Amino acid sequence: MQAAMRGICKMSAGPGYEYRTDLPIPEIKDDEVLMKVRATAVCGTDMHILAWNEWAANRMKNLPIVFGHETAGEIVRVGAAVTNLKVGDRISVETHIPCGHCFSCRTGNMHICENMKLFGVTEPGAFAEYAPVPAGCAVPLAEGVSYEMGAMLEAMGAGVHGVERADVKGKTVLVSGCGPIGLMAIGACRVHGAAKIVACDLFDEKLALARTMGADITVNSGKEDVVKAVLAATEGRGADAAIDISGSGRAIVSGLRSLRKGGILVSVGLPNGEIPIDLTEDIIYREITYTGISGRRMFETWDDCMDILRAPGFSLEPVIGGVYPLEDFDTAIGAIRSGAPGKMILVP
Ligand SMILES: [Zn+2]
Ligand SMILES: [Zn+2]
Structure with missing residues (x-):
């Protein structure tokens, strides 16, 4: 694997971002997988992160960090404790990273975990060539669902x-x-x-x-x-x-x-x-x-989304506003700021 990767990074507290070409390939923990990112969509949350509003400032203590969370890609490495996923699997990612032991988690509501971490906000995300993904948050893509569609599933799920x-x-x-x-x-x-x-x-x-x-x-x-x-x-x-x-x-x-x-x-x-x-x-x-409602029910809503994608007459195609190379992040966010309709997607 290459030594460094490209990515969109929040380097320090305050508005803006940096496009870097020298980021380390993320290390993964035993319960994580390394995903080669194929597509990442821009979310309203990313606009808050760019603007560094109160919401972002209160949550992003872990700087510098790659952000971006609406994503899909291919697994290229699996952690030692991961048994349900393998290299080559195509996945999307649930942004909500639950703790697994609080009251909400233990009573069937882990999407509103009391100790929630957020992929691409509190934890490293996917405006980059590679991203570390908790295995429990990886969602295999149904056959026929493209990476671009996969990158829209998190938002669709809301x-x-x-x-x-x-x-x-x-x-x-x-x-x-x-x-x-x-x-x-x-x-x-x-x-x-x-x-x-x-x-x-x-x-x-x-x-x-x-x-x-x-x-x-x-x-x-x-x-x-x-x-x-x-x-x-x-x-x-x-x-x-x-x-x-x-x-x-x-x-x-x-x-x-x-x-x-x-x-x-x-x-x-x-x-x-x-x-x-x-x-x-x-x-x-x-x-x-x-x-x-907050996020998606884990994982009933994801199943529902996969079914909807395959329903006769349904297409996500009209919702795609534009597809840009990662380095054209500015163009994508400019389009959003100008009120252009549809989802902007970045391809690393
Ligand atoms: Zn989002
Ligand atoms: Zn919890």
Whole structure:
């Protein structure tokens, strides 16, 4: 194996990154595998890391570190204690690294482990030629799933988990936010048998993609009233379920008010700070269920994603915004900052 590798690195606390060509090939522990990275997608989290906001500063104490976590590749080395994976296996990676012994882990909820480590945030990640992956977080790719698709599964899983929680079969569903996760959630709603899908976003380009992914009705929430549009689409009753991917306070409140009595709102997107909600009118009197989801259920959601990928008529192709060589990281993040739709993927 080569002596050094290329990678995108956070060298010290503060905004920005460095593209390095002299990084050591990661050493692996006994319970890890070494993955040759084939594709890594850029996530909103990476944008927080680049900007070095409070979220990133509070979590990334382990500098310098290669970041990037939405990834897929091929195993080139396995640790001494790894028995379930072998060299040559094609994998994606679950970002949540659970401890295995806390209350959540021991009661079937390791995706919300109380001692969670994060691949590509607190631990070394995958904007590089090689990445160390905990064997328990490696997810074998189903046959026919490309590395680019594999790199989108982690983000897709967040949307799919929201769809699972909203239990959309036969229901009218509002999806707020048509970035990559929203688009994949819309496709998942379709495969899961939603009766009618209403999608909203501020950008018409993203709404066009939402229709491609299966939305029946799209609403530009900068120009139209989302609540009115949903009521018009449901004979005045309101949607059965709403999934918020946007994290926008305004969208969350419209989501609540778009629901019928007894409906459910699932929050996937992260708001910046606190949001004022009228609990009495918008939740209590109307018996609304409001819940969040964090990441993917391990590993039911991953299985669900693999099934969705192979469902007739479903394609992730429209969600790919661009594929760039690793050294063109700047171009990829420039595209995201300019509001370009779809997922940007880097190939080392
Ligand atoms: Zn992510
Ligand atoms: Zn745990």
